[in-house]
Amino acid sequence: MAGELLRLIATHPRFELAAVMSDSQPGEPLAAAFPHLGSAYPDERFKSQAQVQELVSEARECAVFSAAPHGVSATLIDALLTTAERAGTRPRLVDVSADFRYATAQAYAAVYRHAHAAPARLAQFTCALPEHLRELPTAHVGHPGCFATAILLASVPLLAGGLVTHRRCS
Numbered sequence: 001m002a003g004e005l006l007r008l009i010a011t012h013p014r015f016e017l018a019a020v021m022s023d024s025q026p027g028e029p030l031a032a033a034f035p036h037l038g039s040a041y042p043d044e045r046f047k048s049q050a051q052v053q054e055l056v057s058e059a060r061e062c063a064v065f066s067a068a069p070h071g072v073s074a075t076l077i078d079a080l081l082t083t084a085e086r087a088g089t090r091p092r093l094v095d096v097s098a099d100f101r102y103a104t105a106q107a108y109a110a111v112y113r114h115a116h117a118a119p120a121r122l123a124q125f126t127c128a129l130p131e132h133l134r135e136l137p138t139a140h141v142g143h144p145g146c147f148a149t150a151i152l153l154a155s156v157p158l159l160a161g162g163l164v165t166h167r168r169c170s
Helices: 002-011 049-058 073-087 105-112 119-124 146-160
Strands: 063-066 092-095 125-127 140-142
Touching (some): 049 073, 063 073, 073 092, 073 119, 119 125
Parallel strands (some): 125 140
């Protein structure tokens, strides 16, 4: 997932990559882990969590994309947002793991069979594809997952265009 996310950022007209975090490989070339991105990021090296937190705490505006694994992402995001809050910065965050997909810690635990690592943060995330919302009700986004995304990408334009109607099942 991280490689695909980096590929999309490399070709995006408005995003500029500031850092890629890896706790296990700080200082190592990004291209060593993602050879297909060598031409897009020839000089980029992985940064530590502390380095990324410093960048976010100094940035007036920034977007953070987290591609950490399920069960790991919430702790990293909580630490990053805590650092940003202390510094008075307000990053926008998109998490592609399942950690911010559920509205409650109980719903998360029922599916993943372990406690959520940052339950106080859940209310700060909307699980959605933001492109399909008129207005995002929270500062951060939890990605709905691969299957849900495929369904949304196919059905939302049809619904929005009035090409199909929806009916509640009883």
